[in-house]
Amino acid sequence: MTTLPSRFRAALLGAAALLGLGAAPLGAQTLSMGVSAPPASIDPQYYTLTPSIMLSAHMFEGLTRRDENARIRPALAESWRLVDDTTWEFTLRQGVRFHNGEALTAEDVAYSIRRVPTVQSPSSFAVYTRAITGMEVVDDRTIRLKTASPYPLLPNDLSQIFIIPRSLGENVASAAFNSDQVAIGTGPFRFVRYAPNDRVEMVRNDAYWGDKPEWEKVDYRIITNNGPRVAALLSGDVAMIDNVPTPDIAKLRSDNRVTLVEGTSLRLIFLGLDVFRDGATPDITGPDGEALARNPLQDRRVREALSIAINRPAIAQRVMEGAAVPAGQFMPEGAFGYEPAIPVPAYDVNRARALLAEAGYPKGFTVTLRGPNDRYVNDAQILQVVAQMWTRIGVRTQVDAQPLATLIGRLSRNEASAYLLGWSNSLGEPSTSLRAILGTRAPEKGLGLSNYGRYSNPEMDRLTAQGLATLDEGERERLHRQAMKLAMEDVAIVPLHTQKSVWGLRRGLTYTPRVDEQTVATEVRSAR
Incomplete structure (x- = not known):
């Protein structure tokens, strides 16, 4: 497991303290988040559990993605089409690279889809790949996926399948993803360190193909107890929390240090x-x-x-x-x-x-x-x-x-x-x-x-x-x-x-509420 040098830990703590001084400064480089449920694994294909999926979405991507209203949008695939009633063709973006520098190709997509049903899971992602009966890698940027019968939801389903590099090998274990040598995706943040039931630390992927997130570093803290989570927000120890406890909603609405964001899930x-x-x-x-x-x-x-x-x-x-x-x-x-x-x-x-x-x-x-x-x-x-x-x-x-x-x-x-x-x-x-x-x-x-x-x-x-x-x-x-x-x-x-989903943020930050309840750092921004 990779550990952070002391100067990096100090930077994290220092930026979190700055966020606690009321409005977040426009130049803030570290976002400290308090989430209410732990991920089951860093392995993005391990468990169809929302806390795991929303963490994975920081570091990994699918061919498609869902926006805040659950509408399907392009991600690693820039386009897709039906070749015939039972064949979907996906065209990958040019120039996408994994965090280890390897170029994304259609072979990585095929490898990732093949791995899903082999992962021993309490609730498998295979529900999203089972319709696929065959795969054809046409070239580096094109893959065709066959289904036994017409299946219109395949682009939707593939938003749940995160793509990992085939260089990880055929028998990579879920536990191995606790290392930055294995937790390799294409997403806007790179994995740094995981302390189970405590935190995940990530840094911005400056080679990311899409819009760069505002935050250079993310301190993704797991605070399952309601009281300490709210206290961390009010003290400035974290800049945002999810699942605001219902007894605290009215109190936080009247607190000028805090902004609440709500949405039906x-x-x-x-x-x-x-x-x-x-x-x-x-x-x-x-x-x-x-x-x-x-x-x-x-x-x-x-x-x-x-x-x-x-x-x-x-x-x-x-x-x-x-x-x-x-x-x-x-x-x-x-x-x-x-x-x-x-x-x-x-x-x-x-x-x-x-x-x-x-x-x-x-x-x-x-x-x-x-x-x-x-x-x-x-x-x-x-x-x-x-x-x-x-x-x-x-x-x-x-x-x-x-x-x-x-x-x-x-x-x-x-x-x-x-x-x-x-x-x-x-x-x-x-x-x-x-x-x-x-x-x-x-x-x-x-x-x-x-x-x-x-x-x-x-x-x-x-x-x-x-x-x-x-x-x-x-x-x-x-x-x-x-x-x-x-x-x-x-x-x-x-x-x-x-x-309903309710997020709490330090004054000066904004968040786009999502119907899937996910709490993602890319949607947290300094108010302009």
Whole structure:
């Protein structure tokens, strides 16, 4: 692992102190950022986790990229076109070089795409490459990607696949990316050092092909605890933070040292349920703790009861302090794929109790609700409030809040019955949730990779696949709206709310809010 010389560390601290003196000076060279969630790895192909992806976006690039509204833009590919219904051709930019000086070629693209499914991951990027059935390197700047059937979303999907140099070799391990000898991309910043759960240090790539970022150095600090993160902003220890805690929003709005930037995200917070097991499910027992021979969650009436027992507006207003919108589906209103015919489930305690009785559980049952305590806005508090609401209808609920990494390990081993997670359709349309969260689990096809409740609906899968093979955008949206409606009517998951994103910055800095919630140094600028 590369270490910084003492004079470089001193420069970082000195610039951070300058940023703390109120307005950031126009010549400020170091940006110190406080982010609320750690990356899972420096390897940009390891884990489809937003904190990992947004860190990777500083150092690595895809053929395409998403702008702040999730629209697809050129990146390493300057253009792309359909050669025929099943062949996409991408033309690379001229003159792009990796951080080690090597020229980017189509062979690097082919190498990067081939590596994705070989990476051992809790949630693989293979969901974005599975449609590719063949690759042809035409010349150094041209690559053709084949699909088995028409697949209009390939340019969208490839915004998630970061390109690395083929000189790294065929068996490069994810852990090796903790070194600047391996963490090599083409992005606007170069990797310097990673201290797990503490910080990542980067320097500007002055040979970058695109617009140069304002900052010469970035001190990317991981501050998971809300209180210290806000304190770091107010003290000037960092110049910006993400995920401003909801109880602090009003106070920070009135603080003349701070500017808040807000925007509605594409992230749904939801509850997943084990709908797969016929027999006992690990976290559910009878009302008095006795073993149950069958899994109550397989009954749709039980799932609906759990859903309508939740007062979503109360969570949005009281727990989230208005930084959330109650939801009944993955896409927010106004987004591509939003289905107006899907309602936000209405809070109805009496009907919830009646549904439980009708399903054969008049006295309810006991369940452990699991979820993270370090990932989503107010995640641990939301778990407690849902537990109280479920308990009111006779479903006695205990909460197990734990670090996300621990939770994902448990979910991957199928050791949970009910859990809270979030999912961002950051491509700006619903296909990723239809495939990864709701799709029948089929890892060999890149489907259901984050479907920990193992929900399966063949008709929904059919509509999803049909939409993914439809080149007409309007028809694709119609099919995917229909697929989402089927899954939500089946209570495949229990939607809670769409998160709003709130960033806090020192006065004198501006930030462009992103619907994908990402916090990236390239979008932080001194106010002019």
